[in-house]
Amino acid sequence: MKNVYLRSMLAAACAATLAACGGSGGNMYLSGSVIGLAKTGLILQNGSEDLAVTAGASSFVFVNLIKSEDRYDIKIKQQPKGATCTMTNGSGKANSYSVSTAYVSCITDTYALGGSVTGLNASGLTLVNGLSGSISPLQGATTFTFPAVADGSTYNISISSQPAGLTCKFQGSTSPDGHDIVGVMGSGPVSSLALNCAPK
Amino acid sequence: MKSSCLRPLAALLLTVGLAACGGKASYDVSGTISGLSNAGLVLANGGDTVSPAVGATTFTFPKRIDYGTNYTITVKTPPAHMNCTVSGGTGSAGLYVSIEAFVSCQQNTYTVGGTITGQTVDGLVLGNGSTSAQLTVAKATATFVMPDAVADGNSYGISVITNPVGQTCTVATNPATGLSTGVGIMGEAKVDTVKIVCTTP
Numbered sequence: 005m006k007n008v009y010l011r012s013m014l015a016a017a018c019a020a021t022l023a024a025c026g027g028s029g030g031n032m033y034l035s036g037s038v039i040g041l042a043k044t045g046l047i048l049q050n051g052s053e054d055l056a057v058t059a060g061a062s063s064f065v066f067v068n069l070i071k072s073e074d075r076y077d078i079k080i081k082q083q084p085k086g087a088t089c090t091m092t093n094g095s096g097k098a099n100s101y102s103v104s105t106a107y108v109s110c111i112t113d114t115y116a117l118g119g120s121v122t123g124l125n126a127s128g129l130t131l132v133n134g135l136s137g138s139i140s141p142l143q144g145a146t147t148f149t150f151p152a153v154a155d156g157s158t159y160n161i162s163i164s165s166q167p168a169g170l171t172c173k174f175q176g177s178t179s180p181d182g183h184d185i186v187g188v189m190g191s192g193p194v195s196s197l198a199l200n201c202a203p204k
Numbered sequence: 205m206k207s208s209c210l211r212p213l214a215a216l217l218l219t220v221g222l223a224a225c226g227g228k229a230s231y232d233v234s235g236t237i238s239g240l241s242n243a244g245l246v247l248a249n250g251g252d253t254v255s256p257a258v259g260a261t262t263f264t265f266p267k268r269i270d271y272g273t274n275y276t277i278t279v280k281t282p283p284a285h286m287n288c289t290v291s292g293g294t295g296s297a298g299l300y301v302s303i304e305a306f307v308s309c310q311q312n313t314y315t316v317g318g319t320i321t322g323q324t325v326d327g328l329v330l331g332n333g334s335t336s337a338q339l340t341v342a343k344a345t346a347t348f349v350m351p352d353a354v355a356d357g358n359s360y361g362i363s364v365i366t367n368p369v370g371q372t373c374t375v376a377t378n379p380a381t382g383l384s385t386g387v388g389i390m391g392e393a394k395v396d397t398v399k400i401v402c403t404t405p
């Protein structure tokens with residue numbers, strides 16, 4: 005009985021020693037996943053090491069190796085321009101599982117996009133920004149707004165339904181019938197679009 | 205008299221006792237559902253059916269099944285405008301503590317596209333809003349399909365984002381509606397009626 009007890013003690017001690025030994029040189033990459041990073045400028049930091057992550061990356065790997073039982077603490081040193089990232093599972097004690105469980109989730113900043121509308125004295129107008137949503141300004145409205153368009157994305161707003169008895173046209177449209185307006189969203193809200201409605 | 209009454213009673217007790225021992229346990233055939241936003245879903249397990257309501261996140265068939273009975277949960281009727289898939293829907297009752305299938309439903313999606321005439325230079329770019337992929341079209345392409353499919357019931361709006369150098373391309377107007385052929389609400393079939401007309405001044 006005593007023998008068995010001693011043996012297991014020895015085995016446990018052995019395993020602990022081996023585990024500690026295994027990491028002494030630093031043999032593991034500290035890595036993680038990246039979700040939704042469409043903008044440039046993200047810099048991660050672990051201890052004294054900085055790591056720039058490029059737009060569109062789906063993963064990151066620190067260059068310095070980390071050893072078992074080391075503490076790591078990955079922080080966002082610099083947010084990308086035009087997006088906000090958050091770190092999950094960024095800190096812990098290193099083991100072969102934990103060193104790849106961090107993930108960075110980024111959301112591109114969005115801004116309101118809209119402008120003025122004149123002559124809208126009937127109901128039925130619907131504007132669409134492609135697959136990105138539609139709005140239906142009410143009769144009498146003098147402005148229209150798409151609440152959230154991502155920084156840097158291309159928008160193309162089209163009239164998908166004209167108000168009863170009216171024809172609306174976007175100022176500056178490149179389409180002969182004025183049914184759409186195309187542009188690139190900047191790093192701030194836009195309220196300079198102009199839609200003019202007149203009787204057919 | 206007394207003994208003739210006791211005997212059947214004893215036999216009955218024995219039978220009941222054995223039945224309990226024998227593990228003739230019964231199981232609910234049940235599971236979870238995600239994304240059920242339209243009416244009409246009917247799930248079947250053999251001849252037994254259940255019709256989860258819109259927004260339901262769980263289902264349980266009316267009939268319980270005995271230990272060792274095989275079950276196969278299938279989509280008998282999909283919800284309107286949707287497609288549902290079942291995972292973990294087959295097995296033998298009792299293999300796991302409970303029967304937990306998973307039904308995942310998604311809105312049907314269809315592509316949107318159309319025809320291009322007159323494009324003699326590369327570089328036409330078509331867009332469909334701020335959050336979907338653009339399409340770059342090579343010269344002399346007769347038909348196009350936008351890369352991102354559109355869910356049934358969703359709006360779409362195709363515009364020319366970039367013209368080929370030296371050409372002007374526009375999305376033609378539908379004379380019947382006075383609206384662009386590039387706009388609409390997706391129905392239950394692909395759209396291939398968007399007309400792009402390119403001219404060289």
